[in-house]
Amino acid sequence: MRLFGTDGIRGVANKSPMTPFHIMKVGGALANYFKKTKSHRPKILIGKDTRLSGYMLESSLAAGITAMGGDVLLVGPMPTPGIAFLTKNINADAGVVISASHNPYMDNGIKVFNCDGVKLSDSAEKEIEKIALSANIHHLLPASARIGKNVRVDDALGRYIVFLKNSLPRDFSLEGMKIALDCANGATYKIAPMIFSELRAEVKTIGASPDGTNINKNCGSLYPEKLANMVLKEGSDAGFAFDGDGDRLIAVDEKGHVMAGDELIAVISNFLKENRQLKNNFVVGTVMSNYGLRKYLEQKGIRSSMTKVGDKYVLEEMHKRGAVIGGEDSGHIIFLNHHSTGDGLLTALQLISVMKHTKKKLSELRKVMKRYPQVLINVPVGKRADFKKVPELKKAYDEASAKLAGRGRVLIRYSGTQLLLRIMVEGPSHKEISKIAEGLARIFKKKLS
Incomplete structure (x- = not known):
């Protein structure tokens, strides 16, 4: 049996491996692994999206970690990139996200970040999997005096908001701008409206009423049509659609045109190049990047490389090339001078920062790249x-x-x-x-x- 796939552990909730029984063992294996590698009582952060099964799996994971002698920091619903940031910010040994990203509510999964906010290596996942599947895992349990405890982190959302705002110029304000949001009834349902409102934008929101079963249901980054209609109806300056766990962004300009990840990369990298901030004059995409992005990069004299599909490969190539921007057409975009993983909210803020700095509408900025059929x-x-x-x-x-x-x-x-x-x-x-x-x-x- 295999637990870890290409992006953590994933499956249908209450079916192997996403059952309370299996996930409690995964929690125990995580605590045991980090106890051995860190030589101290491990501190593991847990966040989740808004799926109904998240409560069940959160309890099981926490039980496994504490039973194996680890302490758990609970943050509740939080975007995946928020967990990556908080893991490092709170000095945890690892961070775990309970989410199946853009999948329907019946699915769920687990992604694990190390203390630097980077997804675990293949070798680490294999070791954790080996412990979790061992028939003798119960022999690793410590004495009752060494059982861990759960602690709720009350200021997690505020920490993440401060981090996101720090990516913007000082005294940055969206006063006078209208912003439309689609939160996919997922992990951004609370934080996205909050941060844009705090930046003084007039905010209209859909997909912000999660009930445990409506995450990604005809909303969010996979279904941007509703957002496009709202942008036109409300006369918004821009619209931003997130996926269930908040690591992707699809944008809509004021004319209702949908902009996928490659167009966002083109707009932001063009701004960085013009302002001499495009480190090493390099952008990383994937083999699935639209041909229009390749033509744009070629015409602008920007060097690039295209990796296999997957943010893991994009991140590796960015480190190798010294690039500060890279991503996928799905809207999973990494800004390495700010974060270690793709972040939908961060991408939205960087995009609107370009709009403010250039004093151009999004429909004008998007002309830098022609998307090919x-x-x-x-x-x-x-x-x-x-x-x-x-x-x-x-x-x-x-x-x-x-x-x-x-x-x-x-x-x-x-x-x-x-x-x-x-x-x-x-x-x-x-x-x-x-x-x-x-x-x-x-x-x-x-x-x-």
Whole structure:
């Protein structure tokens, strides 16, 4: 049995591994691991989003940690990047988020940060998994006098708000501006309206009434249409949509146009370059970044690299290249001079700071990048064969790439979790790329299914 996947532990609530039984063992394993590596009673921070199962899993996790001799700091509903910040700010040994991000309420998961607010290494996860799955984990329990305790952190939200405000220029104010927010009925439901109101903006909010089952339900960053309509109806200067755990941002300009992550990266990196703040003149994206972002970076003379999909790989590449901005089209964007992980609220504040500094509307700023149409087709396959070693498939791929040379691109890759081949085609015309993508899908399906 495996617990940790590509982004922590995840599954359907009350089914393995997201049951109270399994999560209590994970809590015990976390406490035992950090007790050994830190040589003191571990202090572990726990936060969550607004899912119904969060209460159950929070109690189980805390029980496992305290039973193994660790102390627990409870902060309640808090965005994932807030937990990353607080772990370091409060000097905890680790921080745990109970969330399944943008997934529906039935799912839940666990992400773990180390004392620096960075996700655990693969080796650390393997060691924790080994302890949690051990049949002898109960033999590791300490004497009753060494059981840990739970403490609630009452000022967690305030600490995180101060951190976010410190990313802005001194005396920064949004007075006179109208801001629309969609909090996805998730972890930002309280803090997002609070921070924009404290900055003196006129705030209108949807998706801020969580009931345990409506997180991400037809709202938030996956469904920005409602926010776009509200922006137009209220005459807002900008709209910001977050996902369930608050680590992503999708924006809407005053004309109701939706802006995904790549466009936000383009707008903010352009501002940083013009103000000589784009360290090493470098931006990090992923292989799924829109072709328009690549063209923009090329035209502006900004160096870049594209990693595998996943914020972990983006962060590694940013450290390697000395970059201060990088991210994904999903809206998960990292500002390394401020934070160690993607942060939807931080991204929103950086974007609106650009608007204030340049005195330009978001619809004008977004013109820096032209988004290219994209078609994505998933092809079921029997196995993950190297298609470049199959002459017919390599020929089809090469011919399709040649047709779009300098005008678009073809990306073919396998899913990391399913037997699917993903064919993505980007180019100047939706009609043209649809024809190319469908033609490739027919050939690949015939050969690989």
